[in-house]
Structure formats: C-alpha cells, structure tokens
Amino acid sequence: MEYRDRVLAALEAFAKSSKAREPIRERKPKKKSKYSDVPTEAQEQAKLAGLLDQLTVDGKPLVWAHPPNESYGIGPVAGNRRKKAGCKKGLPDILLFSKSPVTGKPCAIELKRVKYSSTTPEQREWLRKLDEDCGWDTYICKGFNAAVEVLKSLGYVS
DSSP states (O other): OOHHHHHHHHHHHHHHSSGGGSOOOOOOOOOOOTTTTSOOHHHHHHHHHHHHTTOEETTEEOOEEOOOOOOTTOOHHHHHHHHHHTOOTTOOSEEEOSOOTTTSSOEEEEEEOSSSOOOOHHHHHHHHHHHHTTOOEEEEEESHHHHHHHHHHTTSOO
C-alpha cells in the first residue's frame, strides 16, 4: 500500500469513528492579565521609534539607535554568540547620537513601562558611566509620554 492510500484509509477510518462525531469542545477564554491594561515596554519602544524616525536636528535626520539587547526569544547559543560579540548587559534602550540642541550633548534613555517595571543595577550603572565618564544626558523614562517630555526639554521635539 502506498503512502497516499495509507493516509486516505486513515482519514476514512477516522471519519467513521465515534471520535469524529464528538462535538468540538469550546476553549476556555484566556484569563486577563493584571498587566494587560499597561502597554508593554516593546509597545512603548515601537511608538517612540516611530517618533524618533521623524525627528530632525538642524535640518538633518536624528541619528539614533536601539541596541538589540533583549534576551527573550533567543536561545542559549544565540545569547552566547551575542555576548562574545560584545553585547553588554544593561545598555540603555535609546541612544541619541545627534547632540541635543539645548545641552549640546548626546542622550541615552532607558525606557520602562509606566507600571510594573524597574531598572536593574546594570542599567543604572550604564547610565551613570555615560553621564559621568562620557558627558551624555541620561534619563529613565516611564513610558512613551515621559520620553517625549524629555525629548522636548532637550530640544529634539518642539
């Protein structure tokens, strides 16, 4: 008996079985998470990235980047490869290389959810080093709106 015939025979046997005539069970609705009312950091990041892509400084597009340091969704091999390539734990979410029209310095922003999040010691250390050792403006922003307020205060947004 060829593969095709075996598959057809199995389908026919299933169609005649009592299992095929059972009603389909309804799935239970997923429980709503207590965090679902607050946008995730990734959602806030995407919104901010859209804004940053539209900004200009002295008529030139804003030079900025988001280092891909997220660890979720990658396996141990990829994580180890990133580490060997120089990926650093705690690096800020947004790096604005274009100097601020107000302070004349580049800026680093650590973006957090409005609720249910906190900065790690590594993140705070990076912000301290960038501020004290490199002369950057550094900020921790709880959500998109807080980041926009920082960008306004630095003259990136009018």
